[in-house]
Amino acid sequence: MALVVQAFTFLHQYIYTRLHPTPSKSPEALKVGVISSAQINAAALIHPAESHPSVILYAIASRDISTAQKAKEQYNFTKAYSSYEDLLDDPEIDFVYISTPNGLHYEWAAKSLKAGKHVLCEKPFTSNAAEAKELMELAKDRGLVIEEAFHWQFHPAAHAWRQLLDSRKYGNILRTNAIMTASPAVPESDIRWKFDLGGGSLMDMTYALSFTRYALHASTPKQIVSVSVRPSRGDPRVDEAMYAHVDFEAPNGGDVHSRIYTDMARHKLGYVIPRFWELPSIEVETEKAIILFYNAMMPHLYHYITIVEKTTGETKTIKQYSGGPLWGKVTTSTGEKGGNHYWSTYRWQLEAFVDAVKGNTPAFWVANQDSIWQMECIDSMYKAAGLPIRPSKEVSSKKGK
Template identity: 65%
Template sequence: MALVLQAYTFAQQYVASYLHPTPTKSPMGLKLGVISTAQINPAAIIHPAETHPDVILYGIASRDLETAKQAAQKYNFKKAYGSYQDLIDDPEIDFVYISTPNGLHYEWASKALRAGKHVLCEKPFTSNAEEARKLVELAKVKGLVCEEAFHWQFHPSAHLFREILDSGRYGRILRTSAIMTASPGVPDGDIRWQFELSGGSSMDMTYALSFTRFAVHGAKLKEVQSAVARPYAQDKRVDEAMHSLILFEDPKDGHLIQSRIYTDMARQWVIKKIVPRVWEFPSIEVETDKAIIYYYNAMMPHLYHYISITDKTTGKTEYKKQYKGGPCWGESWTTGGKGGKAYWSTYRYQLEAFTEKVRGKHVPYWISGEESIAQMEAIDAIYKIAGLPTRPSVSKEMKS
């Protein structure tokens, strides 16, 4: 369902940018450079930047100059570059968005940081935990912002979900179950199947692990109890699907939380070649002492979502939604007014926080470098228990 969701959000972003006029850009706006011409760019950064008065679409790079020129003309960038390095070398650019294949994230994020650029890097942050630690340290040394683009965590509904769990009204978290699938599946030949570019369901669908760690935040990973992969037929090192059972330890009282995580880049259809599982939106269920709490479509909640709370005693279920404001954004003034805009996507909320962070201002929500390191450590641990190699480092620096 992940591919369908992406298509929906592209359409939603296009309509939103059409219905809401482009604001007057600040003459002191941050100049954005986009590294790669990936399909995700319009939804993830271009349309959000169009509605942000303090972000200027300055440059876009491809390894082919003509491709970059076409993208620049289509989306009104000021400049096009025939290599990623040319973009990074441009002193006019303030920050870069990196949407290269997973295996190239560390290389180009580190080069951008060394060139004095702030970095917003697509998930997964890096290929492995070692790269994540080096990247976070480099950003600290340079005094620059470097963030993993887990956009969903910036949406008001995610903050409501966490507030419900943290409130104590429903007792302790006992277990969680998160799922993310692609049905129809990711087509053969896609870069997400390439081991050398850090492919695999645990990498590309790292959202499911992110949902889990967000829900049990503060709890420490104690043990990966089980990790069973369904190997990709054309490369057994790549996980087509992964079932994981992880134990987290709550630091408040030491009780253990069992978390099931299921990712699948080629989810079996209900009826082969006729009925895919289009209803399987990326979601998470959390059982507490007193309730079952379910966050439906946690990945793209701006399209549609709900948080259901089923009371174990009465069996009654209540539903909650949050498209603007909420626990984090509710009292915050944004470039769209107090609490943001209901039509803003997860990506737009993310960009709002990112630009404020770059300006050195307080942000309602943030994903720390330490969180991204812990995320990659968990992925490495899952691969180890599954008997698969961690994703390799492509960068020459990491190999030396």
């Protein structure tokens, strides 16, 4: 029920910005430019930036100037632009947030880096692994920060969950089972169904793969056992649903069998009731327990980590909304040690991103190599399914063009 979770996040972000005062901006605050007028902008960047003392909402660009002007007035941006190129030509902007359709991520991330801007780019990072490698090399050559916005990984709950797995208190990991679905279905008119724009369930619902690899500290699969696809009726190159069995190397050196299920049109129960309870989650079986991270995608809204011991049936529940293994010792930008319990995953992400841009060591970071591995996994799963990987877009070498 991923779409419902996202809707509640918009509401959550709106409420917390109304209940908590906007902090004064520091003299060294970074100015952000937003590329696109996507619906996700408010929850993913705008509201988090409002509560961060070192980020100023400076500019937003849309292909339609009236749309950009509307966003400028609504969210108090300083400038609105009618083209992404004009935004990138603005020397005042320190970093950009890219929320274009998937198939355009590479183009605008590359142009942003060539314009001297740091980049926070929505997931999936690019259309394919080749593009991901090129972006990382470009960022390295330019000495700029680029980050894939896997926001869930920055939340204290994710860190508490992985610490539990890493502790081996319940033995080694035997298998994982990750799921992300949309019920009711993603609307047919949505860009997520368009092949040339990087559409498909594995691309858009790449969280399920991310949950799996994060739990295992995994790179790429040792073996893709099987992949079953339900193709889109509108375009058979686009996966409406994917059901994959993949073997990864376990942290202890053994093999872990992982099931990954993504579905952009999950059928309703009895063809009537949407599966509102089916939130993006992952179950991990260890030698001694079954460990479930429920709503791993948006744990700030609601989550739980349950540990059911195999021999006794005893159940323990863990929740972590602030502090935790990584953030617990960190004094954050607003002065609170361990952060705030009402922060969204996106707000935790922005906290880390600003630290990285300012040359500080963030509490958590999605390594550039990890983003390359993620795209390599996606490419290999599409190939195993007999589907084409998402096409690359050629980008001019001229800055901002």
